[in-house]
Amino acid sequence: MNKKFGLFVIGFLLLLNIFCWKEVFALSCNDNLKVYFLNVGQGDSAFIKTPENHQIIIDGGPNSSVLENIFRLIPFWDKTIDLVILTHPDRDHMQGLTEILKKYKVDYILQTGVEKNSDEYNEWIKILENQKKMGSNIIAVKAGDNIYLGNVEIKILFPLENSTEKIIKNSANEDCVVSKLVFVNNSFLFTSDISAKAEKEIIEKEKNVNADVLKVAHHGSKYSTSEYFLANTNFKFAVISVGKNSYGHPTPEVLQRLEKFGIYVLRTDMNNNIEFISDGNNIKLLNNN
Numbered sequence: 288m289n290k291k292f293g294l295f296v297i298g299f300l301l302l303l304n305i306f307c308w309k310e311v312f313a314l315s316c317n318d319n320l321k322v323y324f325l326n327v328g329q330g331d332s333a334f335i336k337t338p339e340n341h342q343i344i345i346d347g348g349p350n351s352s353v354l355e356n357i358f359r360l361i362p363f364w365d366k367t368i369d370l371v372i373l374t375h376p377d378r379d380h381m382q383g384l385t386e387i388l389k390k391y392k393v394d395y396i397l398q399t400g401v402e403k404n405s406d407e408y409n410e411w412i413k414i415l416e417n418q419k420k421m422g423s424n425i426i427a428v429k430a431g432d433n434i435y436l437g438n439v440e441i442k443i444l445f446p447l448e449n450s451t452e453k454i455i456k457n458s459a460n461e462d463c464v465v466s467k468l469v470f471v472n473n474s475f476l477f478t479s480d481i482s483a484k485a486e487k488e489i490i491e492k493e494k495n496v497n498a499d500v501l502k503v504a505h506h507g508s509k510y511s512t513s514e515y516f517l518a519n520t521n522f523k524f525a526v527i528s529v530g531k532n533s534y535g536h537p538t539p540e541v542l543q544r545l546e547k548f549g550i551y552v553l554r555t556d557m558n559n560n561i562e563f564i565s566d567g568n569n570i571k572l573l574n575n576n
Contacts, residue, residue: 294431320439320470320565322500325356326555328530329506330379333477334360335468341369341438345466345477347383354386356560366391371434373398374464374479376408379429388414394423397434400427400449401462414432428464430492438567442467444489444496445481465489467498471567476522478504483513490519499570500524500563501550507537517548524572 291360303355318338325332327348334357342361347353347492361368369394385407388396396418403409413423429463432443445465463479476498478486486504501522504511506529525545527537538556553561553572562573 296455312576320473320567321546322468322475322563323356323360324502324528324553324555324561325353326525326530326559327353327356327383327523329532329536330383330530331374331385331502331506331528332356332380333502335439336360337436337439337469337470339439341436341439342367342371343372343436343441344368344384344387345372346374346380346479347385347387349379349382350533350566351383351386353383354390354398357387357476361391362394364553368393370395370397370434370441372441372466372477374477375399375460375462376401376403376405376411377460377480378405378407380479381411382407385411386413386517393418393423393436395424395426397426397428397443397464399446399464401463432491441470442469444493447492448486461485467496470565473565473567473570474498475502475563476520477499477502479508480505480508480511482510483516486511486513486516490516495542497521499565500526503527503537503541505536506532506534507541508534509538509540512541512544514544514547517544517550522548523570524563525550525552527552529554531556566567 297473320338321336323334325334330348332348333345363414368391371384373384387424419425420474428443429449430444432439432446443466460480460482463481465479465481466477468475481504497520503525505525555561564571564573
């Protein structure tokens with residue numbers, strides 16, 4: 288009797304184990320796009336997971352604090368990332384990516400061709416050399432370039448021309464990579480730190496820059512997110528990636544413009560990490576702390 292009962296318990300546990308793994312597998316193979324705007328302080332970082340489980344990171348913030356989020360979002364056994372985009376080589380976008388690339392192998396790294404005279408940029412170049420040795424593809428992008436990951440498309444809208452070998456001393460804001468992430472009928476616009484001048488150039492060239500979600504340029508600087516830009520686009524949500532700073536970001540002028548156009552505003556300094564999920568036709572904000 289005890290032997291039969293023991294065999295029954297073992298069989299039951301085996302079936303339960305199979306069921307649990309089946310459920311885990313089903314949850315991991317959904318048809319949704321997930322986009323996380325990460326709270327990295329005064330800087331930018333976004334993590335994207337496609338329906339086919341491609342992992343994408345756009346910028347990494349000003350320091351290693353981004354790793355806490357990345358370790359939570361990527362399983363501990365997975366040491367690869369499909370795509371990394373560095374929008375420009377300023378510390379508040381680049382330094383966190385440097386730390387990420389020390390721990391993960393990346394298949395494709397996209398960046399502007401701009402070079403910068405800084406210790407942080409020199410460290411970035413060394414990291415890229417190590418990534419190349421592991422088989423990573425390093426690509427300088429410009430407007431018109433498209434990247435496809437399953438059903439997800441990333442359209443590069445800026446810079447308008449190839450900026451390779453352009454060397455700067457201070458800010459690289461005028462040569463930022465601006466990209467539009469498209470999943471069926473939903474989209475996200477990542478504007479990095481571009482100014483109103485670049486916004487106007489993009490509108491005039493691209494014509495249709497509409498998206499469901501706007502990553503507000505330059506942490507809410509008054510010199511970006513112009514009225515002209517908002518009048519020629521149609522956003523439902525605006526995410527401001529910002530932390531404690533001495534610049535007055537986000538500025539009252541930008542907040543007033545966003546309110547005027549009826550755009551729902553979220554801020555990483557107030558809402559912490561901000562997560563959206565999309566099935567391709569409907570987009571949902573999962574948290575609003």
